[in-house]
Amino acid sequence: EDKVVQSPLSLVVHEGDTVTLNCSYEVTNFRSLLWYKQEKKAPTFLFMLTSSGIEKKSGRLSSILDKKELFSILNITATQTGDSAVYLCVGPDGTSGTYKYIFGTGTRLKVLA
């Protein structure tokens, strides 16, 4: 059965700290892994990862994929209160013609001023 597992479930840090969020996955016909940020509204897209070892960066956020270990991490450096959100890891089922998504339960990050 396909599954995506995120850890930790929740995290509280202070502004300026660096955090690492983890995602392990088992997805049929793996093709890519997606990261989303969800504040008190709909999820918004952060990254898509398809290749091992290639870091994707956007400002203070970065992410990398390890296809051998079936693992991805999302790093946030110099955290700010605006980073407080739930971060979702998603594995699309890559079976041809299928567009089904397996969501992790998310990591709830709270950044204190």
Next chain:
Amino acid sequence: DAGITQSPRHKVTETGTPVTLRCHQTENHRYMYWYRQDPGHGLRLIHYSYGVKDTDKGEVSDGYSVSRSKTEDFLLTLESATSSQTSVYFCATVLEGSSYEQYFGPGTRLTVT
């Protein structure tokens, strides 16, 4: 935001009443999805559609039905609402052949009393 709207945005209803949620998109996407989001469970797929009149069940489809008579509209119906269906419901689409990025609607908060 891929032009996705959901209606209503908030609804309170009584146990046993039928409820229909509407998702409308303006981008002519073939795939549309209904998810529910509950604390501790992340986003779970209820039903999805891969074209007009073409739908399939997700992991939590019991108690829900869907219809798609037009490309732009995907309706989710709770035939007889129960308190366990109190949740936030998100509609989503995906641009076929793209990066697998899903676009989410703003969500509908449903409370069944």
